[in-house]
Amino acid sequence: xxxxxxxxxIDERYIVPGLARGLQMLQSFTRDRQEQTVGEMAKRVxxxxxxxxxxVYTLEACGFLRRIEDSRRYQLGSxxxxxxxxxxxxxxxxxxxxxxxxxxxxxxxxxxxxxxYSFETYTPDTPDSMGALISLVENDRREACVVSWGFYDSNVxxxxxxxxxxxxxxxAAVSVSCPINTYDQATFSTQVRxxxxxxxxxxxxxxxxxxxxxx
Numbered sequence: 001x002x003x004x005x006x007x008x009x010i011d012e013r014y015i016v017p018g019l020a021r022g023l024q025m026l027q028s029f030t031r032d033r034q035e036q037t038v039g040e041m042a043k044r045v046x047x048x049x050x051x052x053x054x055x056v057y058t059l060e061a062c063g064f065l066r067r068i069e070d071s072r073r074y075q076l077g078s079x080x081x082x083x084x085x086x087x088x089x090x091x092x093x094x095x096x097x098x099x100x101x102x103x104x105x106x107x108x109x110x111x112x113x114x115x116x117y118s119f120e121t122y123t124p125d126t127p128d129s130m131g132a133l134i135s136l137v138e139n140d141r142r143e144a145c146v147v148s149w150g151f152y153d154s155n156v157x158x159x160x161x162x163x164x165x166x167x168x169x170x171x172a173a174v175s176v177s178c179p180i181n182t183y184d185q186a187t188f189s190t191q192v193r194x195x196x197x198x199x200x201x202x203x204x205x206x207x208x209x210x211x212x213x214x215x
Contacts (some may be wrong), residue, residue: 166208
């Protein structure tokens with residue numbers, strides 16, 4: 001007998017409508033919509049005001065919504081943040097990064113996750129420690145990553161991009177390297193660079209990092 005959880009269709013008999021609508025209400029809050037009235041939530045979820053009031057009342061009582069003082073508007077409560085941070089705090093960097101790096105390996109060259117890495121110097125300018133590597137990444141912050149075309153070795157090209165955790169702190173770096181004659185410099189600096197940046201950004205999102213809102 002096939003496992004029911006593997007079915008492509010959802011059996012509506014097991015859905016709890018009130019819970020589903022409550023979750024939809026929480027999801028209706030966004031970066032640009034941080035405060036809402038009961039009426040606004042009712043309209044976005046597609047329920048009557050009386051139903052919306054009961055759902056909002058329940059969410060407020062449980063700490064997932066908070067009424068703004070001296071107003072009829074609500075915002076997300078502290079319990080929402082607790083859920084997110086509790087989940088992310090239990091996620092290991094390796095757990096988040098491994099499937100993403102495997103997917104990023106489409107460029108068919110070495111991908112390295114730096115941790116307890118023994119740096120070997122090739123030229124006087126080669127970084128010989130994690131601190132030196134991070135320093136290089138900081139200098140290239142505006143470009144979001146470091147592209148090395150024969151920097152470590154005259155025959156090696158590499159790209160490194162930073163990974164940030166939920167607090168915005170630099171957590172690690174993801175890098176890809178290959179023989180310098182594998183790509184022309186333009187392709188390496190655009191297509192391969194984009195792949196590395198996408199992998200680093202996805203790992204950062206998996207750790208809870210969110211970029212600041214543009215001004």
